[in-house]
Amino acid sequence: MGDSLKKEIKFFSAFAIVMGTVIGAGVFFKSAAVTAATQSGSLTLLAWLVGGLLTICGGLTITELATAIPQTGGPVKYLEVAYGKLPGFLLGWAQGLVYYPANIAALGVIFATQLLNLFHLQQALLLPIALLAVVSITGINLLGTRITAYFQSATLILKMIPIVLIVVASLLSKSTVHFTLLPVDLPHGNWAQGFAAALLATLFAYDGWLGLGNMAGEMKRPEKDLPRAIIFGLGAVTLIYFLINWGMLKTLPLTQIAGNSNATSEAAMVLFGESGGKLVTLGILISVYGALNGYTLSGIRVPYALALEDSWPFSKQFRKLSKHTAVPYVVALFQLAVACVMMYFGNFDLLTDMVIFIMWTFNLFLFVAVFKLRKTQPDLPRPYRVPLYPVIPAIAIVGCAFILVMTLITQTKLVAIGIFLTALGVPVYFYKNKKQTDSSS
Template identity: 65%
Template sequence: MENKLKKEINLFGALSTVMGTVIGAGVFFKTASVVSHTQSPSLTLFAWLLGGILTICAGLTVAELATAIPETGGAVKYIEVAYGKLPSFLLGWAQSLIYFPANIAALSIIFGTQFVNLFHLSTTYLLPVAIIAAISVTGLNLLGTKVASTVQSATLVIKLIPIAVIVLMGLFTTGEVSFSLFPIEAGKEVSFFEGLSGALLATLFAYDGWLGVGAMAGEMKRPEKDLPKAIILGLSFVTLIYTLVNFVFLKSLPVEVISGNLNAASEASTVIFGSGGGKIVTLGILISVYGALNGYTLTGIRVPYAMALENELPFSKQFRKVSKKYVAPYVAAIVQLVIALVMMQLGTFDLLTDMLVFVMWLFSVLIFVAVFILRKREPDMIRPYKVPLYPFVPLVGIAGALFILIATILTQTLLALIGIGVTLLGIPVYYYQQKTKS
């Protein structure tokens, strides 16, 4: 019999979990991609606000499923209850092959970029530094959960420092660049639809993490009251922070300097604080990136391990193996690292993050629709919390997700097809494993 989770999390604990999960490295580095799509300060800030609103609707919708199905596995379990085993397997498969390795690869590339920039090294060192970062984080995780969790806790505090410093100093410093917030329009030679769709996709990497906010539902004292409050307050605060940080970047550097420049955060910090202060902020950003890298590694290796426990993967016997001393799933960790290293060789930061966002929002649509399916199919299901303003809020989530998916298919067709193709490769794997089980 499974032990029931203790209901110990209060509103403040839930609020800090929401913010700690969502705030990562994207806020510092996705501005370059957003601006390259919009070529406009007004549309850039609008995309960050819209991404936040969409994320809030998504979080509120998923919270209904999280409180009704408070089981380990989170999103995988919601999809299994609504649609069956195959779709839930495909989510776990996509997370194992695309989502977590792509996150690790992208964050490692960012770490390498910032490291090279901070110490004024040749760009030839970028990839080796990125590889060392990924290997070192995997090594820490092989020392067990306690070590990885300690690193996570330390970097969680540190990563908020550069954000606070940039916002507070940036807002009260005279800007180098003047711009108007209205009218909201794309830059020259950029269509509004293409600019907004590309920018929105880019912001959603920075907001990534919302899908896990409902996972704490089973441990909350009053999920029906505190979970929606934590989501609304937490994600609203994150949206405000992201918008303010980008406002500071835009008033510190011209659009043409930010566009496509992954060192824009460091350069804006140098403008605000001078070269010495800029380096200290960049060091804080580096630690923040390393913490985010550790978080995705820590979570990621447990997905194939959990699937292997149910014999759902080829070579499940190997994926189940844990080290005797540290009880870490080392085979899953090594395979995840290898996939991430291959991705580093093949893709840039933006390509990798766009692919993982696209694939995850494919499943997000299924999760949003699941709220409607389960309300009709299982009206008597106990729902400690129901999404507010139903059906408006879930419909906003669905509409936003479909916009992202359709825009990606139209503007980045190859990327979308690769994401869909790798996900669908899981179908024959699933049926093969079912056959070997019987």
């Protein structure tokens, strides 16, 4: 069966997928972890800037691969071309089994948590609301790529309302809180370790942009629209994150933000009063819901791409498309089921910390692949080439290595779980490979 997904994604939809997936829960709820780690307003803002710059360098680098290999499955295909089938399969396995379901589960949990806080509902309703959120988003995705992309664009516009309101109001209001951007305020103790932990926290907030490559096969002009969507999208996200955190630091004391997952809502109440704060919280809910849609939309394409090659377990079922909307509905239901199971076993921070190490390990291989393919396949069509080569890919590689080392030191158990789940794909790959060989002989 061939790849028969419809080419329905244009530039603005692609741009909305990047921004809509990236700007989700992270900007509102990782601020608590960042400030708790740095204990400094200026270090907090520096962490958000450095995290954004690392992400932009990574985006500029991987876009060269995305435009040279514009296929459904995105990074899975880039790894296959650069290193062979097994590394590509393992990325697809990790994404399909862990990364996307864990992100969907985490966003479902945070959506439900905020809804409970907004309407003062019982804690017992947390899981049912979270389940309802992820089920409803899967239902929207089953309506077809065009409708899902329009929905993503709409939620992007709506989610910008609370962000713009907080930024403008906080920057224009007279601050009762004092903090300095420069010179950098270094707290007592091991500030470098705290900054490293803060940087790791920001990376979840910047995560999600890579998923656009999964849908390159459904884009009308991937060679033009894909790099523009990633570059402009990530640049805008970095600016937004810096400004909203600056606004929060001007509005609330550092001690009130650190470790407080409701800090954004509290800042909104200080700026706009109780009613205005509730409206902003409603905007935050829309933001999380839109990010949930972005991860669901991207995640469905990964097992589907592997199923087309008969590499995924039960490939025959997983490559089935719905008759009228051409959506891989079996994959969508599988992803939903795994995410629902994960909700029972993890909280927001646990789930998000686990996926960071797995994805940045594969990101390292992707960054190196740009160098490798320039050498081994110089004639590969490259509609876009990473600017300032080799400086920007080198920055991406150094930043990635730092992230991996720090995660290994600070989150050893979670790293072990992530490696174990990824390694489970090795016997699956060889079993499927042997089965294909036997059937063709």
